[in-house]
Amino acid sequence: METRMTTSSHIAAPAAARSETIRLGPWHQSAVYTATVVLVATGAVWVVLHYFFAVPGEYGPQVHPLEPWMLKVHGAAAMAGLIVYGSLLPLHVRRAWTIRRNIVLGIALIGLLLVLTITGYLLYYAGDEELRPLVSAAHWIPGLVVPILLAWHVISGKAAARVGTVANRRRGGA
Numbered sequence: 001m002e003t004r005m006t007t008s009s010h011i012a013a014p015a016a017a018r019s020e021t022i023r024l025g026p027w028h029q030s031a032v033y034t035a036t037v038v039l040v041a042t043g044a045v046w047v048v049l050h051y052f053f054a055v056p057g058e059y060g061p062q063v064h065p066l067e068p069w070m071l072k073v074h075g076a077a078a079m080a081g082l083i084v085y086g087s088l089l090p091l092h093v094r095r096a097w098t099i100r101r102n103i104v105l106g107i108a109l110i111g112l113l114l115v116l117t118i119t120g121y122l123l124y125y126a127g128d129e130e131l132r133p134l135v136s137a138a139h140w141i142p143g144l145v146v147p148i149l150l151a152w153h154v155i156s157g158k159a160a161a162r163v164g165t166v167a168n169r170r171r172g173g174a
């Protein structure tokens with residue numbers, strides 16, 4: 001009996017359908033933006049409290065009472081964030097990668113998130129007291145770049161998608 005080879009669905013799918021799966025649905029977008037806003041806001045407030053609002057104490061400056069709360073919310077958002085960002089890999093990243101759309105800013109974003117994940121891990125488990133302030137700065141300084149890079153990524157990705165759609169229509173595609 002003859003067996004027929006089937007092409008994998010992402011190769012056979014028309015360009016319009018592939019673009020469709022790169023775009024995130026409203027819930028998915030909200031999840032990405034909410035996790036990012038909570039991470040950046042709690043991180044930035046922690047930096048301000050830590051460096052500008054230390055509370056004077058009997059034995060020198062003490063941490064501000066809100067600092068541990070910022071970290072509690074930040075840690076929870078980091079765990080949720082890793083799920084949400086990871087959920088972009090199978091469709092969003094894979095499809096955009098396949099059609100080479102917005103990949104420079106996509107790779108930059110993934111690289112930045114990797115730096116944050118590794119330095120975040122080190123903040124939890126690297127106990128060395130001398131290294132900790134360095135790891136801390138290597139975490140929060142790139143962290144402040146996240147909103148800028150994400151906004152740039154979204155704007156350039158949407159522009160590339162518009163150009164791609166127009167070019168595809170001109171070629172007589174969907």
Ligand code: HEM
Pocket residue numbers: 039040041042043044046047071072074075078079081082113116117120121123124136139140141142143144146
């Ligand atoms: C993928 C995203 C991120 C992950 C996985 C992550 C993870 C972590 C972890 C695990 C900690 C240690 C918490 C603790 O000591 O209780 C931490 C601390 C911190 N994070 Fe993030 N974070 C992320 C994004 C950000 C962003 C966007 C900012 C923005 C400024 C930021 C700023 C900070 C700050 C200021 C601290 C406290 C540093 C210290 O204790 O010295 N993080 N983060």
Ligand code: HEM
Pocket residue numbers: 019022023024025029032085088092093096097101102103104105106107109110150153154156157158160161
């Ligand atoms: C190599 C990796 C990546 C590539 C090639 C890529 C590519 C793209 C493209 C082409 C668009 C425009 C989609 C359209 O409007 O049709 C886009 C939008 C977007 N990307 Fe990425 N991306 C990557 C990684 C990421 C990561 C890691 C995040 C999250 C932190 C992310 C978040 C977003 C968001 C929120 C949008 C706007 C929502 C939308 O247009 O549906 N991307 N990306």
